[in-house]
Amino acid sequence: MTARWSMRGGAAPVIGLALLGLSLLFFFANLQALIPSDEWTSALFGEDLFNLAQLSARDALLPRLVMAWLCGAALGLAGVIFQQVLRNRLAEPGTLGVYAGAKVGLAICLLWMPQALEAGWAPVAFAGGGLTVLAVLWLASRQGFSPVAIILSGLVLSLSLGAIGAALILVHFEELNALYIWDAGSLVQNSWDSVADLLPMVLAFGLAGAILCRPLSLLELEEEGARGLGLSLAMTRFAAISVAVALCASVAGTVGTISFIALAGATIARTAGARQLRHRLVSAPLISAGLVGVTDQGAKLAFGGMEIPAGSVTALLGVPLLFFLLKRLRPMPPAAADIWTAKLTRAGSTGRRMTALLVLLVASLVLALWVGHDANGWQMAMGDNFAALLPWRLSRVMAALGAGFLLAVAGTLLQRLTGNHMASPELLGISSGAALILLGATFFLPELGRPAMMMLCSLCAGLILMAFFRIDSRAALSQEAMLLGGVAIATLLSSFLAILLFLGDPRVLRVLSWLSGSTYSVTGGEAAILLIASLVAVAVLPFFARWLAILPLGPAVPMGIGVAPEKSRMLIGAAVACMTGMATLIVGSLSFVGLMAPHLARMSGMRSALVQTYAAGLIGAIIMVFADWLGRHIAFPWQIPAGLLATGLGGVYFVMLVLRR
16 A cells, blocks of 8 residues: 555655655754764663763753754645645745744844743744735736736835844844844754644644645545535635645744755655655645755754754755756746836927936935934024035935946846846846855955945856856746746845854854945945946947847847847846946945836837836936935934845835835
């Protein structure tokens, strides 16, 4: 019977058992490093409280292995349920915003409602993650629950909530110290208490998942067929998603964030031959449990006494999986995939609209330079007071203006270049790649000035863009695939940051300040560099105008009229890389300006490629100048970085755009 079930489930259960066995071998290797093999029985099952090595084996190492298995099994089951309910093979806690919502909820409770944590972190994590998933599903429902809509909604909300969490950490660094370990996903144990708390929840929700097996299987039918068999689709989906969120929240509330294990378990199970849901419901938890066990015990064995959080390591291992899925995704029909189609305003005078944007930019500059808040309240700087404040404000405002203009132009060029309305430096991971090189330079190179860092960031952004072009030349990338590549690169960045925060390196605060998009330490020379780069972009864009109008028509049209697509793509890509690298250092890797500004320009009625690009640049400059001014005063005397505030505004913009549809 077991052999027959294994054959129907393919190699998935065998892979799961093999991974569990490998994690057990790693455990024994770690145990051997702790105590001799002849003491294993007494160490694991004895009651000697005075032998420190045996105590560590019994109450630290063994519960750590069991905890890894429990967490992996819970996440693997949750991943299968999410994917089955949403009919989306990319659905998992991270891409649906469960962890981001849980983190913000925990941060709020730690700061202002500590009494809510008396019953443990799991209920708060469930509330935060559950509300986020509901928001994602609500937004996706307005777009027909297409796979791209679900992933994009989850990604945007995750980034927006991540910006809120980063802002809270910057302002309350000491108070939120406990969140660092949580965000890294550490499985370190010092007793069996956490295992005893998590085990009943995993068993209970696992049983609920098993009960839902038949209703979930019926979801594979068409909706009319499922209803004909007496299935309540709404109740089944609600119950299943509640179980999946509860499983994730139980793990997150106990050990923290363990990324991509849910996606890995479900994907490997399906790829290994577990086609039927009942087979995946067993195989995926086995595989995920083995993966977490192998990762945690293997990292402990490899790094010896240095504790590397398992959640960050699994995220790093998940990046190759994401790129593997990227190559296997089938492009969706444009009509179903394009959720950014927006109604244009009526055609009118382009000159009047451009004049209106220039007036808005001047107004935002006046607001940022003259109006402020201090201990005496709001006031307008005049005379000597204005002269005293101008050196402090001018550099920041000009840097925000230049960075916003460059990112907006880069986003417009990307959308024209790829024919993808979701393309932007932020969502495609180009900004995150630039931030990665910034992170590496901070820790492994001598201290560099910002001009040198801008060059390094531009180089890394260019390499990532070239990688996208290379993959796209082999197989046309769908919008979903491009997003997946961006998620992979952003995951690398967040994983390295989580590890550094966990290790407590003080230099990470400097990196966090940079990545959050703070203009606080910008000098006049750095602001001048961004302004000069913006002027160069203004002068160079007319030379790109013909390419920008032709490239979105597809590869056949440019070649038919004598335009070399590869040459034009490389030149425009080099410009995008330079603009992204320079701006990322000022406004961080998450601002959404590169996504918002092109759409706002198109929605305002700008039709031609060149005019639309200029308009997007002006809109991006307005957004960043306003975000910088608002960040300086909205939480006075604290300052919120302009990049984080722009990310929050980007999330609001995305919601408004969906509601308009």
